Amino acid sequence: MSEKLFFSKYQGAGNDFILVDNRTGFFDRSNVDLVKSLCDRRFGIGADGLMLLQDIKNFDFEMVYFNADGREGTMCGNGGRCIVAFARDLGLINDNTAFLAVDGSHEAKIQREQVDLGMINVSTTARDGAAYIINTGSPHYIQFVEDLKNLSVYDAGYAIRNNDTYREAGINVNFIEQESDGGYFVRTFERGVEDETLACGTGATAAAMAVALANGLEGHLEIPIRVLGGQLYISFHRAGDLFTDVRLKGPAQFVFSGKI
Structure with missing residues (x-):
């Protein structure tokens, strides 16, 4: 070079x-x-x-x-x-x-x-206790929490990413909370960065899918996801475990x- x-x-x-x-x-x-x-x-x-x-x-x-x-x-x-x-x-x-x-x-x-x-279609999801495991092009762990703004995402995310299950391959760890306007707030600890980032697109997509799974939502859905760095919009069509026409929209x- x-x-x-x-x-x-x-x-x-x-x-x-x-x-x-x-x-x-x-x-x-x-x-x-x-x-x-x-x-x-x-x-x-x-x-x-x-x-x-x-x-x-x-x-x-x-x-x-x-x-x-x-x-x-x-x-x-x-x-x-x-x-x-x-x-x-x-x-x-x-x-x-x-x-x-x-x-x-x-x-x-x-x-x-x-x-x-x-984004890619998703046809397989899994659970780890109360958390959802979804691969949207990268593997994600999604956990619903309360008082997310005060959560130590680095400490909680680091512990999950480095536990016996995920230590070797790694996983991105997302914490999600519903907001009063009906949207959702997501914070993410990213593997490879090994820290919290201001946004994660595949993570926001996985989190939106976890919302659909947790609430039994089917059909065409658009779910707004707020991250520390701004606003993202996730849409897809859900039929059971199959998510198609998956889209991630936001600023670039x-x-x-x-x-x-």
């Missing part, structure tokens, strides 16, 4: 990402230390993750996602929305796109600074660009 790396920074509801145009294939995706150092908030650019935008046949682009720990990760919903905005700003797409990610193909629509992203905004 050359001495200087050109990058752009985007955020989606407070989930922030480093975006790199890797259509020439110059970036060494096996360099864990490099990715980790770029995501470092004190010694690097600082981000929850890094994404490479790459060329691939039959799609507008490929999304390759890395967690802040430097390792390639599973699907990131807010990252997916941000890379769509990045592709638009590069002039690769207009208002609609189809791209490939680690969990398969996705399509998205852009409406100003809002990106409406199609350019922050700055530079070279390092």
